[in-house]
Amino acid sequence: MRLARLGPVGQEVPVLLDGERVLDLRGLTADIDGAFLAADGVARVRAALEAGDLPELPDAAGRRVGAPIARPSAVYCIGQNYAAHAAESGAEPPENMVMFMKSPNTVVGPDDDVVIPAGSTRTDWEVELALVIGTRAARLASPEAARAHVAGFAVANDLSEREWQLALSGGQWSKGKSAPGFCPLGPWLVTPEEIDADDVRLRSSVNGEPRQDSRTSDLIFSLDHIVWELSQFLTLEAGDLVLTGTPEGVALSGRFPYLAAGDVVELTIDGLGTQRQRCVGA
Secondary structure: EEEEEOOOOOEEEEEEEEOOOOEOOOOOOOOOHHHHHHHHHHHHHHHHHHOOOOOOOOOOOOOOOOOOOOOOOOOOEEEEOOOHHHHHHOOOOOOOOOOEEHHHHHEOOOEEEEEEOOOOOOOOOOOOEEEEOOOOOOOOHHHHHHHHEEEEEEEOOOOEEEEHHHHHHOHHHHHHHOOOOOOEEEEEOEEHHHHHHHOEEEEEOOOOEEEEEEHHHHHHHHHHHHHHHHHHHOOEOOOOOOOOOOOOOOOOOOOOOOOOOEEEEEEOOOOEEEEEEEEEEO
16 A cells, blocks of 8 residues: 655645545544554555545645655664665775664655755765654564564655764764755655565666666665664654665765755655655755
C-alpha cells in the first residue's frame, strides 16, 4: 500500500493511493503519525480497503504533497553506510555504525522548495532510503526481529551544510544537518511487502544531470542491522524516521558543485516514487 498526506502545511489529509484512486483515510485517523501506526493503523487501512469502506477524495488533484508521516519524535541517520561514499568523504568504511540526528522539524514535503541557508556555500544533497518505525523497538533480540517493527519505506533527501557539519561542528554532525526543511520526505510511505528494500535502486540528479546511482544491496550495515543496533542503545518509537545512508555522488566528493539558488534536485527510489525540489535563496 502507498500512504500519503495531501494539502497545505499543517492541514494535510491522510490518504491511500490505490491505483489511480485517492482514498480518504479521515474516517480511520486524523493523520498518519506514530499513534496511528502504533494502533495497528496499516492493518486497519488494509481491512477498510478490502471492505470497500474508503471514500475517494474528490479534490485530490493539484493538492500539495506533504511528507507521508506527520512530524516524527526523532529522526535518526546512519552515516557513511555505503563504502564508496565513505571513500569519497576521505574515510575508511566504518567498523562501528555511525549515527547522528536531524531535528524533527526538518521533515517537509517531497517537492517543497529547499531554502539554501543564509551564508551557506556548501549545501549538499543525499538520496536515502528512509524507513518508518511502526511499533516500539527496544533491545531487540536479533536483526531478524527488526523488520516486524518497520511500517514502511520512503525516499528522503538528507540535505547537509558541509561547512557546519565538518568544519564548524565540534565533531557533531547534526549542526550541519538540521537547517529548516533539510529532510524532504516522500512522496509516499510504502508498506514493506510492496518492494525489496534490501536491493532497490536509488538515484539523484541536479538540473537533470546524474549524480548518484546505486542499490541498497551495497549498504555496509543492512536495514535489519540498523534497526536492531539502534534498539540496543535507544528506544525507537512508532512514527520515528530512520535514514539509512547515502551512496557516492554528492558534492562533498569534489566532483560536483554544491547547490545554489535556481538548482533543481530530483531523487528517485524504484517503487517509492520521485521527489523534486527547487533551491531558493534564504
